[in-house]
Amino acid sequence: MPGPVAVRLTINGTPREGRCEPRKLLVDFLREDLGLTGTHVGCEHGICGACTILVNGEAARSCIMLAVQAEGSEIVTVEGLARDGRLHPLQEAFREHHGLQCGFCTPGMLLAALDFLRMHPDPTESQIREGLSAVLCRCTGYQGIVNAVKAAAPVLRGGEHRP
Amino acid sequence: MKPPRFEYHAPTTTEEALGLLARYGGEAKVLAGGQSLMPLLNFRLVRPAALIDLNRIAALAYIREVDGQVRFGAMTRQRAVEFSPVVRQRLPLLTEATRWVGHLPIRTRGTIGGSIAHADPAAEYPAVLTALDGEVVARSARGERTLRPRDLFQTYLTTTLESDEILTEVRLPAMPAGAGYAFEEFARRHGDFAIVGIAALIALEGRRVVRARLATAGAHPVPCRLRAAEEILERDGLNDEAIAAAAARAGELVEPDSDIHASADYRRHLTGVLTARALKRARARAGER
Numbered sequence: 152m153p154g155p156v157a158v159r160l161t162i163n164g165t166p167r168e169g170r171c172e173p174r175k176l177l178v179d180f181l182r183e184d185l186g187l188t189g190t191h192v193g194c195e196h197g198i199c200g201a202c203t204i205l206v207n208g209e210a211a212r213s214c215i216m217l218a219v220q221a222e223g224s225e226i227v228t229v230e231g232l233a234r235d236g237r238l239h240p241l242q243e244a245f246r247e248h249h250g251l252q253c254g255f256c257t258p259g260m261l262l263a264a265l266d267f268l269r270m271h272p273d274p275t276e277s278q279i280r281e282g283l284s285a286v287l288c289r290c291t292g293y294q295g296i297v298n299a300v301k302a303a304a305p306v307l308r309g310g311e312h313r314p
Numbered sequence: 315m316k317p318p319r320f321e322y323h324a325p326t327t328t329e330e331a332l333g334l335l336a337r338y339g340g341e342a343k344v345l346a347g348g349q350s351l352m353p354l355l356n357f358r359l360v361r362p363a364a365l366i367d368l369n370r371i372a373a374l375a376y377i378r379e380v381d382g383q384v385r386f387g388a389m390t391r392q393r394a395v396e397f398s399p400v401v402r403q404r405l406p407l408l409t410e411a412t413r414w415v416g417h418l419p420i421r422t423r424g425t426i427g428g429s430i431a432h433a434d435p436a437a438e439y440p441a442v443l444t445a446l447d448g449e450v451v452a453r454s455a456r457g458e459r460t461l462r463p464r465d466l467f468q469t470y471l472t473t474t475l476e477s478d479e480i481l482t483e484v485r486l487p488a489m490p491a492g493a494g495y496a497f498e499e500f501a502r503r504h505g506d507f508a509i510v511g512i513a514a515l516i517a518l519e520g521r522r523v524v525r526a527r528l529a530t531a532g533a534h535p536v537p538c539r540l541r542a543a544e545e546i547l548e549r550d551g552l553n554d555e556a557i558a559a560a561a562a563r564a565g566e567l568v569e570p571d572s573d574i575h576a577s578a579d580y581r582r583h584l585t586g587v588l589t590a591r592a593l594k595r596a597r598a599r600a601g602e603r
Contacts, residue, residue: 153321173322173365176356195315196353203419209393210419215352219322220369263419270397270418284504285417 160221162187163231173219178202180218181228189229189258193287200286203259204228210266210285229258232265240306241265241299250299252290259286264300272308276301317355321364326371328482332455334366340477342366346389346428349420374427374482377401383448386484388427392439393418395426404488407445407495407515411438414497417505430466431481433473436507436532438497440467443484444537445513445529451483452476460485467536490517490525494600498592499531500584502575508532509576510584512564514592516552518600523547528560528592533568533585540564543589552597561590 155170158180169184176195181187181204190213193201197215204213205227232239241261244250251257260283267282268274274282279300280293288296325331335342343362345351346369354360368374374389377398384404386395395401396412415421415429415438429439430450443450444463451460452475466473475481489495499511511531517524526547528540543560550556570581 153319156322172319174317174319174355176316179316196356197349197420200417200419206422209422211422212349212419215348215356216423217317217322217348217352217367219324220348220367263417266422267418281504282418285419 156219158218158222160223161225163227169218171218173217175218176214177204177216177218177221178213180221181213181226184218187228187230191255191258193255193259198287199256199259200263201256201259203263203286205262205266208266208269210263227262229261232261240310241268241303244299244303244306245296248299248302249292249295251295252288252292256286256288256290260288260296264296264303268300268304268307272304274300274304315356317352318358318361320355320362322367323364324367324370328371328374328453328480331366331368331371331480332453332478334364335480336455336478338364338366344368344431344480346431347391347424348428349416349424350428350432350434368480379404379488382488383485384488386426386486388431388480388482388484389425390427392416392421392424392426392429396421405446405486407489407497407513408439408442408486410495411442411497411511411513414438414499414501414504414508414511420505426484427481430484431473431475433467433471433536434507435470435535435537436509436511438499438508438511438513438531440537441511441513441529441531442497443486444539445515445527446486446489447527447539448484448486450481451485452479453482454479458482463537464539469535489515492601493517493525494596494598496592496595496599498588498595500588510570510581510588512585512588512592514589514596516547516593516596516600518552521551523551526560528564528589530564530568530585533570533581535569535571538568540567540589542567547593552593552600557590557593557597560593561586564589 191201193199202213341363345367374387376387494516515527526544543563546560565586
């Protein structure tokens with residue numbers, strides 16, 4: 152049967168490398184092989200969105216992608232959002248507007264919201280709700296999350312924030 | 315909830331992929347965007363000997379205008395379709411339908427060819443392919459053939475693609491300038507599979523409907539062209555009475571099944587309701603361009 156293969160990729164700006172079986176899911180590779188446990192595993196079949204990360208700048212679910220498929224790609228996880236001890240403006244907005252309760256969906260929410268705001272820099276509330284329907288919050292604390300994304304939109308439009 | 319073992323191949327050319335597929339003689343699965351196949355693997359509902367991953371074949375991702383058609387490489391991401399100016403201009407029905415395909419993070423990976431080859435009866439792209447009467451190109455090491463939707467979709471999750479064939483291209487005829495269109499869908503939550511969806515296209519000359527096209531998602535084992543409803547509109551025009559008659563006929567043309575999400579009767583009812591809504595929105599748009 153197939154043995155481990157090398158996977159080289161860039162995560163949060165840093166080149167990383169690991170070895171895994173071809174069947175290993177990207178989210179498990181991030182967590183188990185690279186020790187990046189910020190990305191959460193929820194449903195494991197592409198429904199809940201907790202494992203959402205950025206792949207080459209675009210949000211994708213890391214539980215329905217193989218680690219080998221990420222070879223050569225640039226990944227951003229929740230660990231890559233804060234810089235120099237300062238939260239990303241979207242994280243600030245989540246804190247300010249009570250955009251999290253238990254926090255389990257938060258990493259996926261943040262990355263999905265970042266991609267959404269890049270594609271829709273000045274969204275209406277209904278666009279935000281449609282965009283955020285990609286991630287489930289089982290605390291059902293959506294109102295705070297919607298408020299946070301609404302508040303973050305003008306901040307992200309106004310400044311140079313990476314990613 | 316982890317995939318079973320498989321041999322993994324990531325060819326960089328279509329020829330190489332076709333060679334591999336032939337070699338495994340039906341024991342391999344083709345991996346496109348993975349938004350349906352990966353969950354099936356995680357649940358171990360499928361256990362292929364090998365995966366042939368098309369994601370490294372750059373030549374399978376493109377959007378081109380050719381002879382009045384828009385042609386899509388099978389690996390064109392749904393996200394690329396969603397934001398394509400060519401699609402917005404030539405196939406606005408497809409742009410509108412794409413917003414109903416899962417969510418943006420799903421569309422990042424999901425592909426137009428994968429969605430059609432998977433043939434989920436509730437999926438949006440098979441309905442659009444059927445409404446526009448487009449075609450797909452299937453290639454194998456033996457050669458190439460083109461298939462119309464009625465020759466492609468057999469039943470739930472089942473197409474006439476052979477085990478050594480790969481769906482390589484989707485061809486949709488550009489919509490006539492000024493055509494009215496709408497994609498209507500009802501799902502419990504945005505991004506869920508449709509309980510019922512309706513794709514509608516209306517081409518007018520003056521007040522006369524020269525072409526009406528209606529197709530379903532979720533209401534039938536395969537996308538269903540509602541030809542008898544189209545004929546009512548082509549004969550009687552787009553007044554409210556004709557729309558009501560076409561909608562009532564639409565509900566009679568489908569043979570839905572009951573499942574955990576909705577009963578067959580409810581789906582039949584929705585088919586009529588959404589057909590009327592789609593036609594009214596299409597009527598309001600007709601002549602816009």
